[in-house]
Amino acid sequence: MNKKLKLATTSLAGCFGCHMSLLDLDERLLALVEHVEFDRSPLTDKKHLDHCDLGLIEGGVCNAENVEVLKDFRQHCDILIAMGACAINGGIPAMRNHFTLEECLKESYLDGIGITHPQIPNDAELPPLLNQVHPLQEVVKIDYFLPGCPLSADAIWHFFQALLQHKTADLSYTALHYD
Amino acid sequence: MNNTLCIDSQDISFESGQSIMQAACAAGVFIPHLCFHPDISPHGSCRLCMVQVDGRLLPACTTPAMAGQKIENNTDSLNAQRRLVTQMLFVEGDHICPGCEKTGNCQLQAVAYFLGLLEPGLPQMYPTRNIDASHADVLLDFNRCILCELCVRASREMDGKNVFAIGGRGQHAHIVINATSGRLKDSALSIEDRAVDVCPVGALMKKHQAYQKPIGQRFYDQNPIDQKGDANSHQRGEKT
Ligand code: SF4
Ligand code: SF4
16 A cells, blocks of 8 residues: 655766665665665666656766756656765766866877877767766756765665655754765 | 843843954854954955844844844844855855865855755856965965955964955955965965964865864764854864
8 A cells, every 4th residue: 555656766977976875775775675666777777767756866967868867867757856966066077177078088088197099989879978067956957955975875864764754854964964 | 231132032241342243152152154263353255144133134243242232143034045155155166075175174064064055056157266286385276265365364464474365356356365476385375374274165275184084083074063163263273
């Protein structure tokens, strides 16, 4: 009778650190899956997104595929949550915003130290990079923000507990941090 | 005797000549602030300490304490305004905390935690400003400067040196350095200067001091700013 919440997660321009925190729930994951069913997520390897109650997004937006996935999540998820520093303000990847895309590519693939076969990757499979990295809320509406780099497993746990009780998560002092 | 005012229904006494901020600090009442320092003349620029004094919105750091004042401080509407001011400071600079040496010891961050800030709320401006790493002991990252003028005032009033000033207007306002080259290494700044200690954020910092405390033991890790006090009080007391 208690229908499980459907949850999708993805990592865009992130480092998977926030997904590691999701795994850091450890045995609490067992309690979580009593109430929550994973849809598209790196944890399920499901590629296609069905209608979900909740979408958790790690990382900001740095390429055309990120934009597409993010819009897909917005379309299919009732509540969309920006998880972690990069999703919220671009984070470390946004440090490239100080430079032009050309400068970044040249430094990474042509002129950088220790490069042996200098060439800029341009395979058709690779999504084109955006000129700048952007936080999620500059592309779609985001309903809630969970900061941290990465956010702690405790913050995720607290968020789900509040959600399941239909309350707004009120992070404790030590669970609210930007680093 | 008569020198009593009331902040959020708490009566506190003050000494003649004190500002509301000084009276509140002495009484252990926290009014959020970034550009105020107890030993430096007030500046009234960060706008975080705006309080409602007998119905009027005034900065606590530049408003004299007067007998009978009824002051609202820790209210939802004032804190909502403070959140907006703090968000503006975050988005107009480059505050990528995970990559900043000041994280965990930063007053801007601590104020944002106190106010429960979860998101920037405004479009990021991602400015590209310079870094002056020319000085042997001191680094200035303009990307994180919040123009509080504490270094300007500390250099002038405490160090008697006038190393810093603010130049430019509006969005182009920035710290300028008193040296013909405009660089820190050619200025009179020395690592002993109070100006180096007062920066509330990761803009003006001592070199070779980063990441000394593990996460969990940094100044603001366990307890909020209303209990811990200013970042620069700790900088003075603790480093080298
Ligand atoms: S100065 Fe403070 S708020 Fe800015 S990046 Fe550094 S730690 Fe974060
Ligand atoms: S360098 Fe630091 S102390 Fe100086 S104005 Fe900027 S933020 Fe304030």
